[in-house]
Amino acid sequence: MIITVASGKGGTGKTTVAVNLALAIEATLYDCDVEEPNANIFIKADLQKVDDVKLMNPVFDLQKCTFCKKCAEFCKYNAIAVLSSDVILFPELCSGCGGCKIVCPYDAISEGSRSIGEIYHGKNGIEIYQGVMNVGEARATPVVAKLKEYVKKDGISVLDAPPGNGCPVIETMHGSDFVILVTEPTPFGFHDFKIAYELAKKLDIPAGVVINRYGVGDDSVEKYCRDEGVDVLMKIPYSREIAELYSKGIPFASHIPEWRKKFQELYEVIG
Numbered sequence: 001m002i003i004t005v006a007s008g009k010g011g012t013g014k015t016t017v018a019v020n021l022a023l024a025i026e027a028t029l030y031d032c033d034v035e036e037p038n039a040n041i042f043i044k045a046d047l048q049k050v051d052d053v054k055l056m057n058p059v060f061d062l063q064k065c066t067f068c069k070k071c072a073e074f075c076k077y078n079a080i081a082v083l084s085s086d087v088i089l090f091p092e093l094c095s096g097c098g099g100c101k102i103v104c105p106y107d108a109i110s111e112g113s114r115s116i117g118e119i120y121h122g123k124n125g126i127e128i129y130q131g132v133m134n135v136g137e138a139r140a141t142p143v144v145a146k147l148k149e150y151v152k153k154d155g156i157s158v159l160d161a162p163p164g165n166g167c168p169v170i171e172t173m174h175g176s177d178f179v180i181l182v183t184e185p186t187p188f189g190f191h192d193f194k195i196a197y198e199l200a201k202k203l204d205i206p207a208g209v210v211i212n213r214y215g216v217g218d219d220s221v222e223k224y225c226r227d228e229g230v231d232v233l234m235k236i237p238y239s240r241e242i243a244e245l246y247s248k249g250i251p252f253a254s255h256i257p258e259w260r261k262k263f264q265e266l267y268e269v270i271g
């Protein structure tokens with residue numbers, strides 16, 4: 001079973017929920033927040049690099065090129081500039097779609113590649129895989145896609161999605177059996193949660209909600225869930241003990257047996 005833990009907004013406790021759930025049910029954890037992976041702060045595994053993430057980049061053969069500009073006109077990312085006697089690629093803009101190679105009438109483009117990120121793996125109690133995007137890169141989605149190649153077909157996988165509702169989140173959610181949406185009961189949390197829920201609905205993936213810092217803010221999330229028929233799977237209160245464990249990088253489900261049991265029960269509801 002593949003469970004994605006997502007939240008429209010950053011800072012809601014998404015990674016905390018993903019880590020505690022994975023530990024409680026002994027799942028493999030995948031940190032898909034490739035711009036700022038931090039789940040291993042809690043797991044503390046000795047991570048080893050297992051893969052490079054590469055993107056196709058066009059290489060131009062100036063002996064064959066007639067500088068016709070068809071490649072630049074095709075590229076919707078404006079990654080190519082054709083001059084009178086040169087062709088320049090702006091690699092950070094290139095998505096690696098390969099379209100320019102197809103449209104070149106003179107077979108002047110071949111496939112090169114460049115590294116945009118890395119995949120790491122480790123184990124400390126549970127297994128963890130982590131994607132890391134290279135500094136300065138703009139495209140997180142291919143790194144998430146490569147990380148997902150390591151998702152096991154058997155067993156339970158918990159995917160910690162990036163924050164937001166963009167392409168890397170869609171890539172993470174795609175193919176999941178269930179999405180847990182983590183939110184907080186504030187107007188900002190509620191606003192971004194609704195977008196994330198709509199996204200899960202569009203992808204036709206069943207979803208449930210975990211309300212973090214329950215007790216602060218208002219009841220708009222709960223009211224919305226009631227109206228939409230979405231299950232509130234867990235409420236995590238604003239607790240000094242949990243906050244202190246968090247600040248020390250200690251997953252509270254491995255420290256407080258009662259919470260370990262609650263996460264196991266959550267999995268029984270969705271599993």
Ligand code: SF4
Nearest residue numbers: 065066068069071104
């Ligand atoms: S389409 Fe091919 S021939 Fe035309 S400018 Fe681009 S690389 Fe050169």
Ligand code: SF4
Nearest residue numbers: 075094095097098100
């Ligand atoms: S591979 Fe795609 S994105 Fe990259 S330069 Fe060619 S057309 Fe543009």
